[in-house]
Structure formats: structure tokens, C-alpha cells
Amino acid sequence: MSKQPEGCAPLARDPLSAEQAGELAALFKALADPVRLRLLSLIASQEGGEVCVCHLTDAFELSGPTISHHLKVLREAGLITGERRGTWVYYRVRAEALGRLSAVLLPAEVPA
């Protein structure tokens, strides 16, 4: 539930400020775990764009609380959103957030 960093020019355009670097590092930290990357990928690649948590827990040999913890990290980083519908909770990715990170990593390559 942190504030979303703005568009943010590519790394290679200008040196990052300490503040920008801190915000970006928090996002990359959320991605810096194999389980979380697989969760994100499972959600993102799903037909319809959303996945029930029960399907995610089944896909790993990890305890429910551990999956729940990883989903919370991704959620608080702003990379996914969760919605409860009845008994189940469904997650979907925030494509803008991923796109923003992708843009930050683009090499400079003749800016103008």
C-alpha cells in the first residue's frame, strides 16, 4: 500500500536520486524471489487475467501462510491486486506497474 512512483526515466538517462532509488529498490526487492516471480507469472499468464489463491497454493510445495506472505509482498509493492468474491480471493497483476519497471530498465540507445 505504498505510493506509486511516477513514470521514472530509464536508469541510463540520468543518475537516480536517493529517493527514486529507494522506491525502485523496493519494487525490485518484491521481484527478487523465485516463488514470487512464479506467482506473478502464474497470475499474469492466466487466461482471463485472474487466479484464485487456492490454485496458487496448489502449484507450490509450500505452506499456505508462506504463499499468503508472498502475495502480500507483491500486493504491498503494487504489483498485484486481490479481490475477495465469496469464499475465494482472486489476484490479478497491475500491468502498468510491470510496464513502468520494464521502461526503467531500457538501455539508453540514442535518447534523442
Added chain:
Amino acid sequence: MSKQPEGCAPLARDPLSAEQAGELAALFKALADPVRLRLLSLIASQEGGEVCVCHLTDAFELSGPTISHHLKVLREAGLITGERRGTWVYYRVRAEALGRLSAVLLPAEVPA
């Protein structure tokens, strides 16, 4: 000096294998620190593409060993390369590595 992961389709195309996720997580872990992001950005945004370590240590209020440690993490992740010329060591970014990571994060958005 780990082996470079191959092109790797976007996260959103297909669910990542455990192995792919592990390799990617190692790369994102290297980016998951404010100091390393600023170092990378300082190097990448430099006119000429390379920076002397002495310039990098001057840019932070951190000890030399700490900067050296972070450069090593980036180097072993394959994100930068270092070259010694005489007294000084110069670093430059591996644009392909950054570009690959950028591509992985691209949202799917009508693949065909």
C-alpha cells in the same frame, strides 16, 4: 560470473519454471538495493559509458569496501563489467542484460 540466462519470454506469456524463476530472481536481487541501483544508473548514464571506481566512491557516503562489495554483486550478476587500466578500474553496464530483464517484465497485451 554466473551463466547468462537465455532470452526468456515475458513473465506474462507462460508460467516460469522453477529454474527460470531462480535465475531471474538472482538478477532482480542484484537490483534490489538502492545503492546498487544508483551505481548502475551512474555508470549507465555516464557519457562514454564507463566510470572509474574512484568517482563512484566519491558519490556515496559509504566506505570503499562497501562500494566494492556492491560492484561485485552487480558484476557477478552479469549486469556490469570491470576493467583495470593502470591504476584505476573502470566499469560499464551490459546493455543486453538490462534489455533482457526489461523484456521479461513487459506485460503480455495481445501476443499475436
Added chain:
DNA sequence: TGTCAAGATAGATGTATGTCGAAGCAACCG
């Protein structure tokens, strides 16, 4: 209302990591 199932939270624990000072290497210069 009582019970059951799906998820989330809390607390504990082992491991990983960021930081430092001290020491080691490598290259220049008297």
C-alpha cells in the same frame, strides 16, 4: 446459531545480506 473451509495474521527460527575496519594486491613514483 454452530460448524467448516479459505485466507490472513502472529510469533519463532535459521539463513542471507549490508555495513564496517583491517589487511592484502596491484600499479605508479621517488
Added chain:
DNA sequence: CGGTTGCTTCGACATACATCTATCTTGACA
């Protein structure tokens, strides 16, 4: 050859983090 400077490696330490079990909350349904 000895000294100085730039950078890396080593060892120590405090903090952060992934994982677990146990517990709590929420909703469905009899």
C-alpha cells in the same frame, strides 16, 4: 627498492527475510 594510492578481500556484526506452526477472521451453509 620502499612508500603511496586505488581497489579488493576477509572477518565480524546487526538487521532483514523466507519459512514454518498455531491462531484468528471471514464467509457459506445446514
